[in-house]
Amino acid sequence: MKNNEDINSQPELLSIIDGTKSYIYEQLWNICAGPLCDLPKPGEKVYYFPQGHIELVETSTREVLLDEMRPNINLPSKLPCPVISIQLKMEKNTDEVYAQISLMPDTTEVVIPITNDGNRKPMVCSFTKALTASDTSTHGVLSLPKKHALECLPPLDMSQPVPTQELVVKDLHDNQWTFKHTFRGTPRRHLFTTGWTAFVTSKKLAAGDNFIILKGENGELLVGIRRAKYEIDHIPSSVISAQCMLHGVIASVVNAFNTNCMFIVVYKPRASQFVVRYDKFVDALKNKFNFGSRFKMRCEGEDFSEKRYSGIVIGVKDFSPHWKNLEWRSLQVQWDEVSPQKPSS
């Protein structure tokens, strides 16, 4: 069954804010975001790094803009900002989760109440499966781990010779998907058959990508994905030029600080680290990474195991000529074993 026809008629982005669904949708968003996502909460204070923001725009437009812009940048290297509000969203075409964060220039007058979300925690049950080559082949059958199928899926009528049921699930776009859930083969195992290929095709899933199922307390099923390899999405400059986009980032922030009004930034769990929680930042600063320091970092492994790499700091250099000696600096690390990666404190 092809459920993907009306994807284009959906509102482009889903704001997960409506009452009843809010909590379970938020849970799904977090699982899709992955274990390394460190989203701030409304009311919390963060540091906003304009440079990081600009770099993301550069990368997204495949243009190097910072140097051209040099004379016009007149921003501090980091700006302390309370978080006004957060909208959890998901990119329409790729299902990449991101958040739109409204930030306020830091003024002691404005007090944003920290949202109290400790009271409402319905039970949710979920599982994540890394798709195998067979799962994503043209044969179109998803093999479900027995434990997860029993825990999260409605029970099958095992008195039947071939127990079968139809499961209707929703993704974060509120699109509906139908999977035929059967228990067959020798030995018997839980499978998604009809409907699975359509899902794989529509979401462009490949072996290694993660399939997520989440059951709400009322039994409703939600599905999500997390891709194995993260690809930054390159936005076309066919509406506004890359030049405009960079101007926009800077102008929005400058305007916000001049008129003391909020500005909006996009937080991508797997890309943008230019919005950092205040206490995380303070913690990081305590570790003065200097030459010869041992260095450890968590990193998304290819299979989403939270790999930890460690190495020795062999250099400290300024990241950009625009902001000298700022705390967001590049460390050159000699890794103990594996692939180098550019970390920021």
Place this chain on the structure above:
Amino acid sequence: MKNNEDINSQPELLSIIDGTKSYIYEQLWNICAGPLCDLPKPGEKVYYFPQGHIELVETSTREVLLDEMRPNINLPSKLPCPVISIQLKMEKNTDEVYAQISLMPDTTEVVIPITNDGNRKPMVCSFTKALTASDTSTHGVLSLPKKHALECLPPLDMSQPVPTQELVVKDLHDNQWTFKHTFRGTPRRHLFTTGWTAFVTSKKLAAGDNFIILKGENGELLVGIRRAKYEIDHIPSSVISAQCMLHGVIASVVNAFNTNCMFIVVYKPRASQFVVRYDKFVDALKNKFNFGSRFKMRCEGEDFSEKRYSGIVIGVKDFSPHWKNLEWRSLQVQWDEVSPQKPSS
């Protein structure tokens, strides 16, 4: 043959500026743009309407931003600008043609030489076919009008019982496509068979869309499309917020005028009319459209015949509260026959 695998690895946008290919590629761009496209030339002076630019961004982001921004807009309603340079481009996913125009704030000191392109005009031969239901059906055969096939395609070996040849063509992205060209059926006719469906699928063509073939003087074949129904592409706000985009448009222009440097705008032949050739604008102003005036306009018909509509002006109102009584104003027209549309002078 699936030629569309490497589309994503192409540079996102093609700049048609390289020497030998330049002229024929430019021709194809123009045919794809349609007969109503009125692109200025480098060196020519145009009027730039910030409001029109902002409206396009609004539409593209599906947000109404102008009202929120009111205090910050401090721009003239129209700005005279010489055109510094033009890059003809095509959107990667939709094949929509557009141009990136570099504009300079109008200063009498700078004289931009008008490019002389009258000397190099190689013969090109082209045809455009509106696709029928059969052309785009799963049967995957394009029926070629005999006259056009004879004029533009390499001659078939008619001594064969079923004359057949393979044609390798390129689109503006420089992607290669292969079509099997045969002459069969009773009565005999020219057809594209193998390879045609892949093209239709990849370009997401539907009945009514136009298929364009153009033959360069050296015999190379180029292909292009023009869609029947124009759809504005909605850019995702998953990289920068809509707020940033609007700020960017305004900031780019303000910055250009403050520092006397160029700024870049995107010209979409079928969407943006906020860059208007100077003399076209002057011509238009001569017609003072007032109450009761007869009004005529050219309009893209569904089949791309340049339909002309006419009617009576029944109202003149300011288009935006930001700019009073400007020349870019909305006319309310009572049409003689058909569908109303909102024109601007």
Place this chain on the structure above:
DNA sequence: TTGTCTCCCGTGGGGAGACAA
């Protein structure tokens, strides 16, 4: 327990002429 293979069958897509507007 679950990943991959192979077998089997039915659907549907591509390629051909028929026919008519």
Place this chain on the structure above:
DNA sequence: TTGTCTCCCCACGGGAGACAA
């Protein structure tokens, strides 16, 4: 001249158990 239909055939995709890691 060319748009649409129908026919035919083969390839491929889905659904099933076999088998082994």
